[in-house]
Amino acid sequence: MTEVESFTKKFTKDRISNVVQVNRNFFQVNEDLINFKSKIKQEPFALGTYLGSGKPFHPSVALLDWLDKRTxxxxxxxxxxxxxxxxxxxxxxxxxxxxxxxxxxxxxxxxxxxxxxxxxxxxxxxxxxxxxxxxxxxxxxxxx
Structure with missing residues (x-):
């Protein structure tokens, strides 16, 4: 279970889809970005909507907005x-x-x-x- 899933579980049973980890950061991406990431050689600095980072997990404002309709x-x-x-x-x-x-x-x-x-x-x-x-x-x- 990722840090994003552990955090969102405190608020809702809904799962956030297409979460990708880049270094210590988590992003929600669409299928096109997932395909693009697999085609490039270097690890991107950022990708998609920033959800938060770290251990312990520090959420982003975008993740709080996602939780708003679900908690x-x-x-x-x-x-x-x-x-x-x-x-x-x-x-x-x-x-x-x-x-x-x-x-x-x-x-x-x-x-x-x-x-x-x-x-x-x-x-x-x-x-x-x-x-x-x-x-x-x-x-x-x-x-x-």
Whole structure:
């Protein structure tokens, strides 16, 4: 079982198709790209839609978007908390509007418009959801 399958299993029974590993990274590719990869001599740097990397596995935002329509593990947070979450902050319990958590501690964090903002971990302390990954991370890492 790949790291991608182990991660997605925490959210859904659905399996993501056509997953290819390139070095430590995982990509979802179509049949044309699989055929193309087999014809070239060198290992590509990237191929298809980036799903995540590493051990332990670090998912991508694209994988979270794929999980969105397939999971029941999510929380919806208010507007102010959504902004703070996108800035890398954790979510306090009073900011949670609705939660639907079946198993485990990992949840998709969504705004009031049902848009995925990132990945969080439920905690038992005053902080309700620890920010593990958010869509604002890409902008925070950008350098000029």
């Amino acid at each position: 029941e593990n999510y929380v919806i947070i208010d507007k102010k908390a959504a902004w703070l979450f996108l800035c890398g902050r954790d979510v306090f319990a009073e900011s949670v509007i609705r939660q639907n958590v079946n198993d485990g501690k990992l949840v998709l964090v969504k705004n009031e418009n049902d848009e995925v903002l990132g990945l969080g971990e439920m905690t038992g302390r005053k902080v309700s959801i620890k920010n593990l990954l958010d869509k604002g991370d890409f902008l925070r890492r950008e350098r000029h």
